Amino acid sequence: VKIALHGATGRMGGAVLSAARAQGHEIVGAIAEPGCVDVGRDVGEVQHVAPCGVAVQEDIASALLGAEVVIDFSQARAVTAVARAAARAGIALVSGTTGLDPGAERALDQAAAVVPVVWAPNFSIGIQVLTEVLRHAMRRLGQGFAVEVVEVHHGGKADAPSGTARRLAQEAASARDRAQIVFGREGLIGARPAHEIGVLSVRGGDVVGDHTVYLLGQGERLELTHRATNREVFAQGALFAAQAVLTRTKGRYTLADLLP
Ligand code: NAD
Numbered sequence: 064v065k066i067a068l069h070g071a072t073g074r075m076g077g078a079v080l081s082a083a084r085a086q087g088h089e090i091v092g093a094i095a096e097p098g099c100v101d102v103g104r105d106v107g108e109v110q111h112v113a114p115c116g117v118a119v120q121e122d123i124a125s126a127l128l129g130a131e132v133v134i135d136f137s138q139a140r141a142v143t144a145v146a147r148a149a150a151r152a153g154i155a156l157v158s159g160t161t162g163l164d165p166g167a168e169r170a171l172d173q174a175a176a177v178v179p180v181v182w183a184p185n186f187s188i189g190i191q192v193l194t195e196v197l198r199h200a201m202r203r204l205g206q207g208f209a210v211e212v213v214e215v216h217h218g219g220k221a222d223a224p225s226g227t228a229r230r231l232a233q234e235a236a237s238a239r240d241r242a243q244i245v246f247g248r249e250g251l252i253g254a255r256p257a258h259e260i261g262v263l264s265v266r267g268g269d270v271v272g273d274h275t276v277y278l279l280g281q282g283e284r285l286e287l288t289h290r291a292t293n294r295e296v297f298a299q300g301a302l303f304a305a306q307a308v309l310t311r312t313k314g315r316y317t318l319a320d321l322l323p
Pocket of ligand 1: 073
């Protein structure tokens with residue numbers, strides 16, 4: 064697959080670059096933030112792997128020339144631009160960027176009216192399965208169990224809570240007659256209302272991404288935990304999505320839509 068990388072100089076950009084080359088895909092474009100010090104340098108060198116003959120650029124349109132798909136792991140404020148550029152170029156977009164505001168969400172929907180768009184807050188297969196397990200647990204446990212989500216990430220993460228934690232909380236909320244998701248707690252909060260679903264974020268060190276859903280009952284509890292131990296799992300998932308989506312027409316897809 065001919066791939067352009069948006070957010071090419073970042074942590075995930077590096078993971079996708081390495082995994083893509085190992086799988087024999089071709090990197091044809093690499094885009095970084097305007098003003099980035101790495102503009103003009105070979106993206107392989109920037110990521111401390113072998114040079115690949117593709118210079119980091121600021122201009123999205125020219126970086127997408129010749130690409131079949133653009134893979135985006137950047138920043139929320141950059142997503143609208145890449146979605147518009149993918150639509151204009153008529154190529155598929157695979158985005159894993161989190162913390163999106165309603166404007167960026169709208170831009171993904173607008174692009175999906177023209178090209179295939181995959182967005183997932185977590186490209187690991189383990190999180191997909193955890194989400195399915197949670198759906199099942201919510202059905203079996205009924206309304207009486209309290210649900211809380213705790214996520215842990217490295218100190219460099221830009222957004223909180225993680226997109227995955229939001230997604231897990233929304234999944235739990237959808238199984239409830241009444242639910243209110245709350246992000247963190249402080250002060251004299253009083254007794255926990257039964258309809259609350261708390262989401263808490265821990266930051267520090269080099270943690271790639273841990274998520275635990277607590278299902279707290281009287282006399283027993285379940286703790287459903289997923290731990291990502293390297294970024295390669297997300298890169299592999301994004302590459303799987305990039306290949307799978309090429310067989311699809313315009314529209315918005317999740318990772319679950321593409322899994323066999
Ligand atoms: P990072 O800070 O290491 O990298 C972000 C990159 O985006 C930087 O290289 C930066 O130069 C680039 N960027 C910023 N603004 C840009 C712009 N306007 N145009 C082009 N590039 C721009 O962050 P990271 O750890 O690689 O994570 C990136 C995103 O991916 C975050 O939103 C993170 O939450 C998300 N993420 C998603 C998954 C998943 O599976 N969906 C997994 C890990 C991380």
